[in-house]
Amino acid sequence: MKARGRARSGGRTEILDAAAVAFMEYGFAGTSIDMVADVLGSTKGKIYYHFKSKTNLYLDVHRETMTAYIEAIEEVAKGAGTPLEKLHGVLMTLARQIMERLPYAKVAVEGVDMHMSRSTTPEQRAVLREIIDLRDRGEAILVGIIEDGMAQGLLRPCNPRLIVKPMLGALNWMTVWYRPRPEDTPESREALAETLVDYLLNGIAAPHRAEARA
Amino acid sequence: MKARGRARSGGRTEILDAAAVAFMEYGFAGTSIDMVADVLGSTKGKIYYHFKSKTNLYLDVHRETMTAYIEAIEEVAKGAGTPLEKLHGVLMTLARQIMERLPYAKVAVEGVDMHMSRSTTPEQRAVLREIIDLRDRGEAILVGIIEDGMAQGLLRPCNPRLIVKPMLGALNWMTVWYRPRPEDTPESREALAETLVDYLLNGIAAPHRAEARA
DNA sequence: GTCTATAGCGGGATAGAC
């Protein structure tokens, strides 16, 4: 029963947005808190009031991204449809998320293998664990769908744990080459996502060739 | 007709190797020259004797990676075979390169969208231009092969320029999850590469489904 | 709750010994 109703975030969300934008541009080590404050239109005092350290801020951006991913994925995975349709839906959902929230997506990509070797504090390690758990949960959902699809003969026989890597990699790679353009519309983004996901499901070899190689 | 025969690199190559290892672990901004020197087993004096700045060193690692890629790709592309075979060969070549020279591959991935906004010197801009040209050349070769394959009916109709992105993205993403293990053999690496490339060519939908979606 | 000012330190780059 929080005071002042509407659960206002008290500026935290705005800071996360600004941080995502700054981190996207220069990466964790290359971004100073002053740069984040510039994007935000304030000074670092505000940021340090809401976040203990730059590392904490970064981790929170990353966690926010993974939470959004997992929620979107689970909604599709719980819905109706064949495994092939669900797989299509999950990949589309991810592609959309990446395009619509590019700065957050970019942080998630950089943060994946950021060892944070210096994340000394136990509190930070806990957040890191949360992030990794979210990622694992997402991958597990995908793996489950692929296993179902194989069992039903809808998908080619494969090692799902392995196939998930290039699938997610291809989508995450959008953060490298995709940039929103003024002429982009929801429809054009949707078409782009569809093209990519269609490729990830069907490959590029012509159908009869696909059988020849199998 | 260089003196002292055999074109010895005078330590430059060793520095590049050490730098790649350090940059792989902590990224450009997160790596200090002292860290590179530690990996190298020397002090920064040596590094600054051979390279003007940290940025120059990083750019040279990146260029070295792209040069190796392009050479490997061109060898396959020039050889005999159908477009489908060539496409298979080029992707296999890249997958091998990434696994065998993981630190260099990782630098290439980080460096792709490192704006180097502060690469003030014209000399650095020139190297950056070289790197981008090498990448574009590689992509153009792939696009050409795909166009040939489409013309011969070996590949599904698609926009080659667009399809190349997830293809290379899936391979580059190996730098995120692949780590050499003691039990790895040349054969196991080859099998892994084959699995990934096979997926990128054939997708995951079962053949009859692939026709249904088309 | 957000500002200004500053402490303290890490790291890029250079000078000069050897």
Place this chain on the structure above:
DNA sequence: GTCTATCCCGCTATAGAC
């Protein structure tokens, strides 16, 4: 050609005003 010593800037984080 490589090392040691050092300059100096920029950045994290904090203290204290408002």
